[in-house]
Amino acid sequence: MHPFDIKQSFREARATRRANSLPIALFIIGVLLIFLRNWKKQRLLAAAAYYNLLVAAIATVPVVVTGILAWQWELEGQKLKGILLMHLVMGCLSTVMIWVVWFIHTRTRRKQQEVLPGYRLPIEAVAVVIVALTGHLGGFSQWSEWTRIDIFQHQ
Numbered sequence: 372m373h374p375f376d377i378k379q380s381f382r383e384a385r386a387t388r389r390a391n392s393l394p395i396a397l398f399i400i401g402v403l404l405i406f407l408r409n410w411k412k413q414r415l416l417a418a419a420a421y422y423n424l425l426v427a428a429i430a431t432v433p434v435v436v437t438g439i440l441a442w443q444w445e446l447e448g449q450k451l452k453g454i455l456l457m458h459l460v461m462g463c464l465s466t467v468m469i470w471v472v473w474f475i476h477t478r479t480r481r482k483q484q485e486v487l488p489g490y491r492l493p494i495e496a497v498a499v500v501i502v503a504l505t506g507h508l509g510g511f512s513q514w515s516e517w518t519r520i521d522i523f524q525h526q
Contacts, residue, residue: 391434391437391438391509392506393427393430393434394427394428394430394431394434394465394469394502395502395503395505395506397423397424397426397427397430398423398424398427398469398472398498398499398502399499399502399503400423401420401421401423401424401427401472402420402424402472402495402498402499404416404417404419404420404423405417405420405476405487405495408420420476421476421477421480424469424472424473424476425473425477427469427473428469428470428473431465431466431469431470434462434466435462435463435466438459438462442455442459454508457508458505458508458509461501461504461505461508462505462509464501464505465498465501465502465505468494468497468498468501468502469498469502471494471498472491472494472495472498475487475488475491475494476491
């Protein structure tokens with residue numbers, strides 16, 4: 372493999388797969404820190420949660436870009452269906468949800484409010500479920516690739 376062959380890098384994208392887990396972990400831990408902050412009433416937990424959400428939101432951008440590039444190069448842009456299509460749609464939805472949760476926390480932080488709005492709890496809960504489901508679908512598609520199961524046949 373040539374070190375500057377981008378297409379080959381995506382084909383053997385083990386590092387990319389690991390990097391795709393970063394926003395998932397940061398987001399879920401960020402939401403967990405928010406709940407801990409509400410329970411323990413410690414400002415340090417709120418700051419840690421905010422920065423976890425910030426880095427998770429930023430990390431979604433390269434994840435989406437590499438996902439689309441991998442689809443275009445590896446699958447040569449063919450129409451997605453089945454698990455890969457669900458993973459793409461859920462990935463985009465996860466990205467939006469992560470950014471929405473971060474925006475809610477940023478707005479509250481800028482207004483210097485001590486208490487976060489109540490409507491954020493159901494949004495965060497739904498976002499965690501969507502992000503976890505997206506990760507599960509991504510893990511299944513990787514497992515399918517490793518075991519040579521044709522993921523286009525699963526509907």
